[in-house]
Amino acid sequence: xxxxxQSPKYLFRxxxxxxxxxxxxxxxxxxxYWYRQDPGQGLRLIYxxxxxxxxxxxxIAEGYSVSREKKESFPLxxxxxxxxxxxxxxxxxxxxxxxxxxxxFGPGTRLTVT
Amino acid sequence: xQQGEEDPQALSIQEGENATMNCSYKTSINNLQWYRQNSGxxxxxxxxxxxxxREKHSGRLRVTLDTSKKSSSLLITASRAADTASYFCATDAxxxxxxxxxxxxxxxxxSVIP
Numbered sequence: 001x002x003x004x005x006q007s008p009k010y011l012f013r014x015x016x017x018x019x020x021x022x023x024x025x026x027x028x029x030x031x032x033y034w035y036r037q038d039p040g041q042g043l044r045l046i047y048x049x050x051x052x053x054x055x056x057x058x059x060i061a062e063g064y065s066v067s068r069e070k071k072e073s074f075p076l077x078x079x080x081x082x083x084x085x086x087x088x089x090x091x092x093x094x095x096x097x098x099x100x101x102x103x104x105f106g107p108g109t110r111l112t113v114t
Numbered sequence: 115x116q117q118g119e120e121d122p123q124a125l126s127i128q129e130g131e132n133a134t135m136n137c138s139y140k141t142s143i144n145n146l147q148w149y150r151q152n153s154g155x156x157x158x159x160x161x162x163x164x165x166x167x168r169e170k171h172s173g174r175l176r177v178t179l180d181t182s183k184k185s186s187s188l189l190i191t192a193s194r195a196a197d198t199a200s201y202f203c204a205t206d207a208x209x210x211x212x213x214x215x216x217x218x219x220x221x222x223x224x225s226v227i228p
Binding site for chain 1: 118144145147154155156157158159162164202206209213214215216217218219220221
């Protein structure tokens, strides 16, 4: 988990509320990513960012929003429009955004919405 | 979309035995990566193998890649209880405008019994 922090580890929210998950890295990586993991499933890409002030939608961006105002920070907002937000959210970063780069992951945030 | 698919879904072995996990994918790749995830934690990168490589070693890990069969295998030799985790393969997928993203399989859950 070294170099990438996610907070909080557990998050509980009521349905209809927006919630923001924090992701910070001190690896000086250009690219950052947000994934969602459901029980027994692989990771699905929500959003990614190659450079500051730029980001692209992944496979399941609906109901989520991001910002990349600083190189080291890539917060994810889960909006009330996300129909099934309860999941384990993982943030990752990599030195570049090409296919040759390994990704470094944070410890994850488990979000429960009731 | 999930390109990689691991097999078996779950594997239980005795400490000291070897563990083999397989990954199949659908379209051509530039490289394939293997990651490990301990329960409730983030993923940790294990090894990257390029499409022009057939075999790669790292400690007790051996990865093979057969691009003609679109498959890869991860072998963990002399397993330890600490190897208990889920293992994911990830392949690169072109996502447009010169960008690539990793697509993850659903993983193989390995249990090593002491």
